[in-house]
Amino acid sequence: MQRHELDAAQWASVEAVLPRRVGRPSKAGDRHFVNAVLWIAKTGSPWRDLHPRFGPWKTIYNRFRSWAQQGLWNRVFLALRVDVDPDGSIADATIVRSHQHAAGGKGGSA
Numbered sequence: 001m002q003r004h005e006l007d008a009a010q011w012a013s014v015e016a017v018l019p020r021r022v023g024r025p026s027k028a029g030d031r032h033f034v035n036a037v038l039w040i041a042k043t044g045s046p047w048r049d050l051h052p053r054f055g056p057w058k059t060i061y062n063r064f065r066s067w068a069q070q071g072l073w074n075r076v077f078l079a080l081r082v083d084v085d086p087d088g089s090i091a092d093a094t095i096v097r098s099h100q101h102a103a104g105g106k107g108g109s110a
Contacts, residue, residue, distance in 0.1 A: 002035070004035070004038050004039045004042045004043070005035040005038065005039075006031065006034060006035060006038065010080060011031055011034075013079045013080065014034060014076050014079050014080060015030070015031070016079065017075040017076060017078070017079045018030055018072065018075075018076075019072070026063075028054075028055060032054065032055075033060065033063055034076070035054070036050060036051075036054035036055070036060045037060070037064050039051060039054065040060075047060070047061045
């Protein structure tokens with residue numbers, strides 16, 4: 001498994017919400033496609049810089065767009081969401097720090 005890819009448990013939850021494919025199956029499969037989209041999302045790269053091991057960027061983009069129009073990504077994100085325990089969660093605005101250059105300094109509003 002590569003760094004930005006779904007593990008077996010995550011893929012099982014995603015695969016359960018995907019519709020059965022009609023027509024010609026993809027050569028690499030849905031898991032490979034989802035991992036390609038995750039690679040784009042996690043690295044912040046433009047589509048044209050998609051790693052070559054995922055295949056042609058335009059093919060991946062067109063399929064991503066099609067899934068977005070069908071609302072499939074909403075189902076995928078709901079399947080991957082993590083339930084947060086409100087009693088055990090400690091992240092709030094009091095512990096988030098900004099960069100040292102973000103506080104004051106020269107300039108500002110006129």
